[in-house]
Amino acid sequence: MKQFINFIKKEFYHVLRDPKSLLMLFGVPIAQIVLFGFALTNEIKNSNIVIVDNAMDNASQKLIYEIRASKYFNVGQIFMNPDQMDAAFKTGKVKLALVIPKDFDNDLQHLHTAQVQIIADASDPNTATTLTNYMTSIISDYQNQLWQDGGLPYSILTQQRILYNPELAGAPNFVPGVVAMVLLLICVLMTSVSIVREKEMGTLEVLLVSPFNPFLVIFSKMVPYIVVSLINLTIILILSVYLLDLPFKGNLLLLYGESSIFIVCGLSLGLLISTLTDTQQTAMNTSFLLTMLPTMLLSGYLFPIENMPLFLRILSNIIPAKWFYIIIKSVMLKGLGIKYIWRETLILSGMTVFFLTVSLRNFKIRLQ
Amino acid sequence: MDKEMVIKADKLTKRFGDFTAVDAVSFDVAKGEIFGFLGANGAGKTTAMRMLCGLSKPTSGEASVAGFDVFRYPEKIKKNIGYMSQKFSLYEDLTIKENIEFYGGIYGLTNKQIKDKGTELIDMLDLQAEANKLVRGLPLGWKQKLAFSVAIIHEPKIVFLDEPTGGVDPANRKQFWELIYETADKGITIFVTTHYLDEAEYCDRVSIMVDGKISALDTPSGLKKTYNAKDMNEVFFQLARNATRSGD
Amino acid sequence: MRTLMFLLRKEFRQIFRDPGMLRIILIMPVIQLLVLPRAADYEIKNINIAIEDYDHSVVSQQLTNKIISSGYFKLVGYHNDYNKGYELIERDKADIVLEIPVDFEQKLIRNNSQDLLVAVNAINGTKAIIGNGYLSSILMDYNKEIRMKWLPPTRFNELPTIDIVSSNWYNPNLVYAVFMVPGILVLLLTLIGGNLSAFNIVKEKEIGTIEQINVTPIKKHIFIMGKLIPFIIMGLVVFTLGMIIAVVVYGIIPVGSMLLLYLFALVYLVTLVGFGLLISTYSETQVQAQSLTFFFLIIFNLMSGLFTSIDSMPHWAQIITRFIPLSYFIEVMRMIVLKGSHFHDVAYQFTILIIMGLVLNTWAIINYRKTT
Numbered sequence: 001m002k003q004f005i006n007f008i009k010k011e012f013y014h015v016l017r018d019p020k021s022l023l024m025l026f027g028v029p030i031a032q033i034v035l036f037g038f039a040l041t042n043e044i045k046n047s048n049i050v051i052v053d054n055a056m057d058n059a060s061q062k063l064i065y066e067i068r069a070s071k072y073f074n075v076g077q078i079f080m081n082p083d084q085m086d087a088a089f090k091t092g093k094v095k096l097a098l099v100i101p102k103d104f105d106n107d108l109q110h111l112h113t114a115q116v117q118i119i120a121d122a123s124d125p126n127t128a129t130t131l132t133n134y135m136t137s138i139i140s141d142y143q144n145q146l147w148q149d150g151g152l153p154y155s156i157l158t159q160q161r162i163l164y165n166p167e168l169a170g171a172p173n174f175v176p177g178v179v180a181m182v183l184l185l186i187c188v189l190m191t192s193v194s195i196v197r198e199k200e201m202g203t204l205e206v207l208l209v210s211p212f213n214p215f216l217v218i219f220s221k222m223v224p225y226i227v228v229s230l231i232n233l234t235i236i237l238i239l240s241v242y243l244l245d246l247p248f249k250g251n252l253l254l255l256y257g258e259s260s261i262f263i264v265c266g267l268s269l270g271l272l273i274s275t276l277t278d279t280q281q282t283a284m285n286t287s288f289l290l291t292m293l294p295t296m297l298l299s300g301y302l303f304p305i306e307n308m309p310l311f312l313r314i315l316s317n318i319i320p321a322k323w324f325y326i327i328i329k330s331v332m333l334k335g336l337g338i339k340y341i342w343r344e345t346l347i348l349s350g351m352t353v354f355f356l357t358v359s360l361r362n363f364k365i366r367l368q
Numbered sequence: 369m370d371k372e373m374v375i376k377a378d379k380l381t382k383r384f385g386d387f388t389a390v391d392a393v394s395f396d397v398a399k400g401e402i403f404g405f406l407g408a409n410g411a412g413k414t415t416a417m418r419m420l421c422g423l424s425k426p427t428s429g430e431a432s433v434a435g436f437d438v439f440r441y442p443e444k445i446k447k448n449i450g451y452m453s454q455k456f457s458l459y460e461d462l463t464i465k466e467n468i469e470f471y472g473g474i475y476g477l478t479n480k481q482i483k484d485k486g487t488e489l490i491d492m493l494d495l496q497a498e499a500n501k502l503v504r505g506l507p508l509g510w511k512q513k514l515a516f517s518v519a520i521i522h523e524p525k526i527v528f529l530d531e532p533t534g535g536v537d538p539a540n541r542k543q544f545w546e547l548i549y550e551t552a553d554k555g556i557t558i559f560v561t562t563h564y565l566d567e568a569e570y571c572d573r574v575s576i577m578v579d580g581k582i583s584a585l586d587t588p589s590g591l592k593k594t595y596n597a598k599d600m601n602e603v604f605f606q607l608a609r610n611a612t613r614s615g616d
Numbered sequence: 617m618r619t620l621m622f623l624l625r626k627e628f629r630q631i632f633r634d635p636g637m638l639r640i641i642l643i644m645p646v647i648q649l650l651v652l653p654r655a656a657d658y659e660i661k662n663i664n665i666a667i668e669d670y671d672h673s674v675v676s677q678q679l680t681n682k683i684i685s686s687g688y689f690k691l692v693g694y695h696n697d698y699n700k701g702y703e704l705i706e707r708d709k710a711d712i713v714l715e716i717p718v719d720f721e722q723k724l725i726r727n728n729s730q731d732l733l734v735a736v737n738a739i740n741g742t743k744a745i746i747g748n749g750y751l752s753s754i755l756m757d758y759n760k761e762i763r764m765k766w767l768p769p770t771r772f773n774e775l776p777t778i779d780i781v782s783s784n785w786y787n788p789n790l791v792y793a794v795f796m797v798p799g800i801l802v803l804l805l806t807l808i809g810g811n812l813s814a815f816n817i818v819k820e821k822e823i824g825t826i827e828q829i830n831v832t833p834i835k836k837h838i839f840i841m842g843k844l845i846p847f848i849i850m851g852l853v854v855f856t857l858g859m860i861i862a863v864v865v866y867g868i869i870p871v872g873s874m875l876l877l878y879l880f881a882l883v884y885l886v887t888l889v890g891f892g893l894l895i896s897t898y899s900e901t902q903v904q905a906q907s908l909t910f911f912f913l914i915i916f917n918l919m920s921g922l923f924t925s926i927d928s929m930p931h932w933a934q935i936i937t938r939f940i941p942l943s944y945f946i947e948v949m950r951m952i953v954l955k956g957s958h959f960h961d962v963a964y965q966f967t968i969l970i971i972m973g974l975v976l977n978t979w980a981i982i983n984y985r986k987t988t
Contacts, residue, residue, distance in 0.1 A: 018903065021903055023911065024906075024908070024910055024911055025907075027911065028911050028914065031911070032918075044927060046928075048927075090955050090957045095927070113776070113777045113778075113779060116778060116780055116781070119785055120783075120785065121955075123951075124795050124950070125792050125794075126795075128784055128787075128790065129746075133746065139778055140778075154724055154728060154729070154762055154767075155759065156724065156729075156755055157730070158731065158732050158734050159732070159734065160748070162735075162736050162738045163705060163735055163737050172739050178918075181914075185910070185914075193903055197902070197903065278636070280815075280819075281815045281819060284906050285644075285811055288807060288913075289644045293803070296923070298655055303655055304743065308655050309654050326708065329708075334706055336706060423827065423831060425988065446831055447833040449831070452828075453824055453828060453831075455823070455824025457824050457825050457827060460823070461629075461633050462626065462630065462633075466626070469622070470623075470625070470626045473625075475833070519828075
């Protein structure tokens with residue numbers, strides 16, 4: 001046991017003696033939570049648009065006034081010429097154009113109908129759809145104003161309750177995702193690289209031929225990262241609640257328990273990568289490419305999983321971060337108990353056991 | 369002075385913060401000499417050598433190598449010296465031939481020179497069969513002989529060797545020293561650090577560093593006479609007994 | 617120049633001799649480019665709705681049918697108990713609960729107006745906004761239908777109506793892959809180029825060969841160039857592979873000039889590799905280099921505008937994105953590939969990248985010290 005503690009001490013020294021690694025271990029999570037908590041949002045505001053006003057009459061002025069009043073758009077120039085519009089799109093400075101026809105006011109009053117055209121730069125389909133929706137609803141509101149003068153009966157109105165995130169801020173959606181990603185990346189990267197480093201330098205052999213149990217050698221390498229990750233989690237939670245005003249509704253103990261499973265899962269994956277690679281560079285690149293993009297894209301926090309093609313929906317199930325993302329959202333933001341997340345917990349535990357078994361088997365083969 | 373001095377050091381000093389690694393050392397090395405630099409680990413041998421090679425800037429003092437001042441012309445010095453570092457410094461993922469070609473090319477040898485030198489070197493080391501194999505697979509003794517040969521591929525005036533025989537068995541060490549003698553015969557000055565005291569006997573002159581200072585400098589026989597010792601071991605222990613620094 | 621050639625030959629030999637490295641450089645990006653863009657689909661469809669119908673009238677039935685047949689919504693629960701709907705939200709099974717109160721139809725007729733209750737799970741803000749938007753417009757449509765049925769036609773027809781025709785330029789079918797593929801390609805290029813270059817010099821430091829180089833008369837800028845060029849060439853190979861996939865697999869044929877694309881790729885790679893080398897010169901071990909690269913690459917990644925729009929970030933965050941080379945190249949890629957923008961449209965981004973490249977590389981050369 002004393003030997004084991006010595007090993008762990010040695011690993012802590014490795015981790016703590018290097019200020020640049022410390023920057024990664026603690027600086028990265030803090031910077032990212034703060035940065036992304038504030039910066040990432042799906043809401044689109046202040047988009048630059050142009051209006052091609054061919055009418056220049058009373059109704060068109062009123063409509064433009066409504067558009068200017070919304071927080072979604074910055075109305076730039078008012079053009080007359082479609083060629084100018086194309087040029088404006090090509091510089092990327094304009095995302096949407098609204099074309100108001102000639103005799104807009106006149107048509108509305110006498111023909112009771114008029115047609116406006118919305119042109120969106122759909123090279124970004126998301127922004128295009130969202131902006132088109134915003135514009136449509138502004139125009140509909142304007143139309144409703146016109147109707148109110150008529151005093152229409154039979155109105156179906158809606159009362160809305162926005163649950164969990166009434167301000168529709170980006171943080172509640174992104175922060176749990178960033179937490180999952182940061183924890184996973186650090187665990188996978190640090191473990192795989194630190195073990196491969198010893199492989200590369202030949203010191204791993206020395207440790208493994210020592211009378212000490214080789215599995216405990218491996219395990220002692222994981223302990224500092226478990227501690228570091230739990231500290232990170234604490235920092236992240238404090239920042240989320242006090243800086244980003246995220247609610248914390250659930251059971252703290254449950255969250256730490258679940259996080260520990262996820263952390264060990266990440267470490268085991270790192271361990272697995274370390275058994276499959278021989279140089280630090282390969283280990284790092286593998287960890288990076290295997291965790292960063294798939295986690296970003298397939299865990300559900302940036303893109304809804306249910307929209308994906310079937311094979312990706314299936315693939316997303318093997319992404320540990322997906323399950324942790326669900327867990328952390330449920331516990332932290334919704335305050336749910338283990339009853340609601342036992343399935344996810346079980347899956348994460350199963351993955352951990354799998355990674356551990358395979359990597360320990362690989363090590364055994366190496367030792368024989 | 370009757371001999372040409374290729375290395376001159378005068379009160380050469382290197383400090384790292386408040387730690388003085390090399391403390392005002394002064395010595396001269398003559399052309400063609402095999403000059404040994406002895407000392408325990410941490411005595412400041414490597415730091416002193418790195419300053420002479422232009423890898424590290426001295427804090428104070430003066431030194432010139434091959435006639436060039438170490439402060440002002442480190443790059444000119446580099447044209448005239450070879451260096452073999454403590455860490456094995458060939459590319460393990462390149463073959464013997466590729467390493468020779470690379471270092472030859474870096475030193476500005478012509479293609480013909482590279483080819484001729486390469487063949488000569490491979491023949492000399494008897495590595496014909498391994499020439500196209502990765503350096504990684506060679507035994508350490510051969511790697512070090514190869515590294516040495518590559519370090520002098522551009523026929524420098526002086527070659528600096530930093531613990532060249534670390535971790536090698538006695539038979540290989542002996543072969544390595546034969547290679548050093550052959551090189552010295554060609555007029556190349558050898559500056560070698562070591563902590564193998566028996567190797568000190570092979571040098572023309574030996575300086576012994578203790579705690580960043582040179583505490584003795586003479587021929588091996590001169591040293592033994594002065595300290596009334598039967599071998600270099602005894603000389604060294606008498607000098608190093610009072611050392612404050614030890615180990616790494 | 618001759619020295620440079622020897623350096624390059626050596627670097628390429630080392631790259632090609634490491635199969636693990638080649639796999640990462642060539643195969644990983646291809647696989648990721650084949651798989652990942654399909655994941656990056658923001659389009660909101662299949663919004664899960666639970667309807668709690670306390671009314672069970674003709675109107676409530678019609679409304680339910682209309683919502684389901686719109687194609688945007690998937691009915692995940694239909695009961696008359698708000699708590700059941702709420703529980704579906706808690707379990708993430710439902711995004712929206714619509715509650716139709718008792719006597720909805722009667723009250724609508726009697727009171728001339730009646731409320732519906734909509735509860736939205738807003739953890740995912742976009743989904744909430746968009747789903748809510750869809751639902752409102754369906755309700756509005758339905759409202760119109762009711763009025764048309766219940767009101768005398770003359771009165772209804774006199775209402776001024778604004779028809780909205782919307783068209784989507786450059787990507788009429790709103791195919792998400794068209795948008796994501798160029799961006800993800802740039803991202804992969806960044807990961808690979810940034811990593812490789814950040815690690816390279818450090819690796820030589822760790823194994824000790826850098827000492828041997830430092831003691832040769834080699835010029836600093838030649839040495840850095842010898843490191844720079846192989847990664848730029850590898851980067852261009854990856855870029856080409858990516859473009860082939862974009863054309864062959866996704867059918868994205870660049871509208872703009874291919875030459876301009878490559879010119880940008882080149883300038884971008886010089887900047888990026890310069891950045892990697894700079895990290896390399898600041899690190900003593902590969903672990904350190906990795907920490908620094910990791911730190912910057914994640915920020916580059918998430919703030920590049922690839923996944924979330926830069927326009928929607930707060931002002932201070934937008935300023936940060938201006939220091940991220942990736943954001944310029946992603947923007948330009950999309951402009952050239954999708955809109956066919958010309959050089960003068962992207963001259964600004966070009967100038968910025970050139971300046972960044974010069975600064976980073978000069979910095980790297982200065983900071984690489986042969987003498988300590």
